[in-house]
Amino acid sequence: MSKTALIVIDMINTYDHKDAELLIPSVESVVPVVTELLRRARRHDIPVIYVNDNFGEWRSHHGELLDRALAGPHAGFVEPLKPDADSLFVLKARHSVFFETPLAYLLHQQGIQQLVLCGQVTEQCVLYSALDAHIRHLEVVVPKDAVAHIHDDLAEAALRMMERNMGARVCSSRDLWA
Template sequence: MGKTALIIIDMINTYDHPDVDLLLSSVQKVVPHAAALLERARHSNAPVIYVNDNFGEWRSHHGELLDKALAGPHADLVEPLRPDDSSLFIVKARHSVFFETPLSYLLSQQDIHHLVLCGQVTEQCVLYSALDAHIRHFDVTVPRDAVAHIHADLADAALRMMERNMGARVCGADELWNKAR
């Protein structure tokens, strides 16, 4: 039986895009839950994999992306989710964490079969990543309070689709990597 990994989607972010005003209030609510989930995953020695947009900075590496996000006006949303030395980091160009990235290979090499997806945006990158995980036969869990949205109604629909159509488990972040472990 394979391991479980925490996949953190697009949380290393400068928040410099057109939908930021719609997104920020959701991210502010999600960060404490995602940070607690991250802490429990690390405490349980679960692999933590950041898969993040590159903001069109093709020559940059994850350290530069992190530095740029931490230098921005919303560093308080990035700092609690900062990668540590044991974190893995993959840069993506499009919505899905799998699209033209080495994630599938990495998961196979690490014997990971269950993905916990957190991050942003529920109705976009999280949804498309859950679908791609499903078609690759991964078990998927999405903690509803650890994913941020732009449009609440679309996020609710996306979570229902992930649960119903993709067999994803949708739960609260506190149900994962229980503190008692």
């Protein structure tokens, strides 16, 4: 069995960006699911890696991003998902968790061959990250109830693309680490 990591994409967020109003209803349903995935992953000693946009704040680090999100009006989405002392954190500038980040090196160093992708946005960052994982010959699992979307139709299409074109396993979060 491949060594697995849970990748939490862009959930440390202030939600003060374009399309946030369209995204928030989906985030509301996803936060409890991701919280439970985090709990189960940690219970099973599965590495948790947060990969998060830096929102153009090139002088910031993950602690500052977390503090800013926790001080904002949507702190309730971030509080239950906070990284713990064992979590790893990678900053990204664009959609894919791999683009111009050290994630591929980190995964190699940790011997990780399977990624469980959760977070936001299904039809953007999750999709592009799944593609980049696929071309790196990594196994991809996407719990469809643990990814938030802006547009229902595009999210459904993205999940189908990940499954059909990239060989991703699209499942329910209940199927993971029960």
